[in-house]
């Protein structure tokens with residue numbers, strides 16, 4: 001099937017372009033052992049986030065949606081030792097697993113986990129950030145976009161995950177709150193002159209989805 005082929009191609013390039021990484025593999029094992037859902041970004045996507053953060057010379061990165069900190073490790077490795085990743089997570093259990101993974105990866109000192117519903121915690125987070133990665137409850141993406149723009153420096157990169165949802169984003173009648181939220185977010189993004197954005201549809205080990213990539217205007 002197409003899904004098998006996407007997974008095979010992901011594997012083909014992951015073997016060639018990504019180093020074997022025992023630290024990241026251990027984090028994924030710890031997540032599984034703790035019963036966390038396997039909804040982290042893929043290794044290839046994690047490296048994409050890492051490379052994007054390096055490309056914008058990110059010193060401070062904001063993440064919304066930590067889970068076990070897999071994407072957070074990739075981002076934390078992209079910022080300098082005196083840089084910072086601030087990552088928002090609602091689940092104390094996820095945050096606890098993430099803390100252990102981040103410390104185990106040797107980047108714990110540059111990551112602050114902000115515990116609580118992001119809509120409640122983001123108002124007290126202080127910018128500026130060079131990059132924002134939004135990957136939490138999709139129904140709130142419009143509000144997260146607003147915070148991202150407020151907290152981002154001019155020229156900052158904003159990445160929003162899971163904006164395609166196997167193509168269901170084009171269905172105005174889909175009742176799934178994640179689809180409804182994504183469509184509301186897409187309209188808000190389109191109407192917002194403070195950010196210039198595009199979309200990258202993706203296939204791979206985790207199926208068919210996509211990212212929005214945007215640059216905050218100066």
Ligand code: SAM
Pocket residue numbers: 039040041064065066067068069070071072088089090091094116117118119135136137
């Ligand atoms: N970025 C992670 C990675 O790639 O490794 C995956 C994040 S996972 C897709 C989404 C996370 O967002 C979950 O851990 C979930 O508990 C968290 N989340 C859901 N609703 C939230 C909210 N209102 N505020 C903060 N975090 C939330």
